[in-house]
Amino acid sequence: MTSEPLSRAFPRFQSTVPHYLAGRPNYAPSLIRIVREHLHLTGSHRLLDLGCGPGWLGIAFAPFVGSVLAIDPEPAMLEAARAVAVEANVRIELMEGSSYDLDRRLGVFDVVTIGRAFHWMDRADTLRRLDAMVEPGGAVILFNDIRPDVPENRWNKHYNELVESYVDPKASIPLERIRHEAVLLDSCFNALVRIGVIERRQIPIERLVDRALSMSTSSPEQLGQLSERLARDLRTKMLQFAADGSVVDVIEWQALIAQRSDSNIASTL
Numbered sequence: 001m002t003s004e005p006l007s008r009a010f011p012r013f014q015s016t017v018p019h020y021l022a023g024r025p026n027y028a029p030s031l032i033r034i035v036r037e038h039l040h041l042t043g044s045h046r047l048l049d050l051g052c053g054p055g056w057l058g059i060a061f062a063p064f065v066g067s068v069l070a071i072d073p074e075p076a077m078l079e080a081a082r083a084v085a086v087e088a089n090v091r092i093e094l095m096e097g098s099s100y101d102l103d104r105r106l107g108v109f110d111v112v113t114i115g116r117a118f119h120w121m122d123r124a125d126t127l128r129r130l131d132a133m134v135e136p137g138g139a140v141i142l143f144n145d146i147r148p149d150v151p152e153n154r155w156n157k158h159y160n161e162l163v164e165s166y167v168d169p170k171a172s173i174p175l176e177r178i179r180h181e182a183v184l185l186d187s188c189f190n191a192l193v194r195i196g197v198i199e200r201r202q203i204p205i206e207r208l209v210d211r212a213l214s215m216s217t218s219s220p221e222q223l224g225q226l227s228e229r230l231a232r233d234l235r236t237k238m239l240q241f242a243a244d245g246s247v248v249d250v251i252e253w254q255a256l257i258a259q260r261s262d263s264n265i266a267s268t269l
Helices: 014-023 029-039 056-064 075-088 123-131 151-165 180-185 205-213 226-241
Strands: 046-050 067-072 093-096 109-115 134-146 191-204 246-259
Touching (some): 014 075, 014 205, 029 056, 029 134, 029 191, 056 067, 056 075, 056 109, 075 093, 123 134, 123 180, 151 205, 151 226, 151 246, 191 205, 205 246
Parallel strands (some): 046 067, 046 109, 067 093, 109 134
Antiparallel strands (some): 134 246, 191 246
16 A cells, blocks of 8 residues: 655645634643553653644653654744743754655654644655654654534534635545555554543634634635635634634544554553
């Protein structure tokens, strides 16, 4: 099995940065804690946060490992990550680059975190490159969030349909792409464990507008003047589901831990 060839012309995220910080939900601290305990992370471990965006994963794990290198192709995202790290009072190393820049010159790592970015990569190529960079017993971890089909999330279907009505289908990832699990199972990182936690958050409607504008496919840069109309339509639509200007967002946070096949998934790193 091979990954689909992807262009090295990455989607533009510069215009999304303020919306990303305001609208994307940050990862649940409880999930970070469970993953840390599952992998027995200590100050002797080195972590790579690939496609780091504003650095949320690298910053969350920084207190529990020895060092963090966070990589992203968008300079504006790296500037945001730098500011977030300063505010959190943690130290991480930041580098402009992508999965195509991965090689042993960056060093070796015990853990690689990827949050909401693996779908933009040539996944098989990325895993082959990481094979030469991840220690025996090491792991690649894919982080994601989904919305369970519970009554409180009834707004989510209408939200997604409205946002997708503004999206150019050519700018989207094809729905028929091979699932991440299949790509991982065909790599050396094929011992898979999924961990999840579910939590409830109150989200102001305005933050949902930011969330839509934080996506590469519906960013201000992608939509142009249509982004203002999308924002107006979202505010109107979400008012049907809001109380005091907010909706309830029930989020299932997931971590797909992919360890090397030559290691026991219950072993320490």
